[in-house]
Amino acid sequence: MTKIIEVANLTKSYGQNKGVFNLSFEIFEGEVYGFLGPNGAGKTTTIRQLLGFIFPQQGEFKLFGKCLNEAELEIKRDLGYLPGEIVFFEHMRGIDFLNYILELRGLTDRTYMMELITYFELDASGYIKKMSKGMKQKLGLVCCFMHQPKLLILDEPTSGLDPLMQKKFIDLIKQKKREGATIFMSSHSFEEIEKTCDRVLIIKEGRKLSIESIDELKNKVSKTYLVSFKDLEEKRRFLLNDKDAITADNLDVMIRITTELNKVLLKLSTYDVTKIELQKESLERLFIELYETNALESEAVTHE
Numbered sequence: 580m581t582k583i584i585e586v587a588n589l590t591k592s593y594g595q596n597k598g599v600f601n602l603s604f605e606i607f608e609g610e611v612y613g614f615l616g617p618n619g620a621g622k623t624t625t626i627r628q629l630l631g632f633i634f635p636q637q638g639e640f641k642l643f644g645k646c647l648n649e650a651e652l653e654i655k656r657d658l659g660y661l662p663g664e665i666v667f668f669e670h671m672r673g674i675d676f677l678n679y680i681l682e683l684r685g686l687t688d689r690t691y692m693m694e695l696i697t698y699f700e701l702d703a704s705g706y707i708k709k710m711s712k713g714m715k716q717k718l719g720l721v722c723c724f725m726h727q728p729k730l731l732i733l734d735e736p737t738s739g740l741d742p743l744m745q746k747k748f749i750d751l752i753k754q755k756k757r758e759g760a761t762i763f764m765s766s767h768s769f770e771e772i773e774k775t776c777d778r779v780l781i782i783k784e785g786r787k788l789s790i791e792s793i794d795e796l797k798n799k800v801s802k803t804y805l806v807s808f809k810d811l812e813e814k815r816r817f818l819l820n821d822k823d824a825i826t827a828d829n830l831d832v833m834i835r836i837t838t839e840l841n842k843v844l845l846k847l848s849t850y851d852v853t854k855i856e857l858q859k860e861s862l863e864r865l866f867i868e869l870y871e872t873n874a875l876e877s878e879a880v881t882h883e
């Protein structure tokens with residue numbers, strides 16, 4: 580499999596334990612790769628280094644197998660980037676700005692650009708300075724996708740978009756994946772990540788917590804059960820002996836089945852249980868659990 584992004588030991592420190600430290604990961608061609616972490620975790624700092632806006636103090640990275648300082652123009656021709664905070668030429672009309680960027684890229688065919696404007700229901704005729712936050716975000720998205728890049732690096736792409744537009748964005752990402760594009764995106768929307776990504780990289784305080792496959796995470800979610808015990812004594816007895824319990828509340832215990840269901844049922848049959856319920860929950864709780872994991876514990880769940 581071709582590696583489109585390779586990052587090795589990337590480090591950029593702003594002091595006081597802020598920045599990105601010793602970060603390594605790889606993204607393969609055609610992958611949609613989510614980048615998650617709490618506020619201030621270092622997502623934007625990582626992305627800005629990949630674009631060459633800030634420089635790492637240690638470590639290196641390659642895009643399309645090449646270093647940025649060797650092949651910047653070549654790399655950026657095939658790259659679409661959406662910044663977290665977009666800075667436009669505010670005095671321009673939206674459409675003029677898009678045409679200008681298209682020309683800078685040496686392109687003349689405006690067909691796909693116009694399709695995207697229609698798709699995102701963007702009125703690009705007005706001045707950018709008068710546009711709402713959501714309109715500016717749509718303008719940024721059109722600008723990022725309009726040259727049909729092979730690699731998309733997106734920093735919180737749906738920030739400011741309404742739910743309908745968020746759904747359209749998800750559909751567009753799925754389409755780009757079908758077309759073979761590689762996508763690296765930071766997000767705070769677990770739904771967006773769940774619906775689009777193959778794998779996720781989770782960082783906290785600038786350090787890698789874990790790399791997870793979405794399918795594996797979904798598998799974990801589908802094996803979470805709520806077990807209710809007859810009384811507190813029974814629940815206590817179970818908690819003393821069982822390692823699968825993840826949360827406990829009143830007479831209920833949430834367990835994640837990591838072995839065959841039969842074995843768990845056999846074990847539960849030795850307790851006075853009043854109810855067993857398969858939990859229909861999204862990945863959200865699992866993501867939050869992963870956020871709360873500390874770096875040392877997380878070594879165990881890292882898949883690399």
Ligand SMILES: Nc1ncnc2c1ncn2[C@@H]1O[C@H](COP(=O)(O)OP(=O)(O)OP(=O)(O)O)[C@@H](O)[C@H]1O
Pocket residue numbers: 593597598616617618619620621622623624625663
């Ligand atoms: N130029 C800078 N000078 C000093 N500190 C900085 C600078 N840029 C970022 N930081 C700090 O580095 C840390 C990581 O910031 P970064 O913007 O990368 O986080 P993030 O994961 O993108 O957060 P968010 O989800 O809030 O957008 C933060 O503590 C931030 O305050």
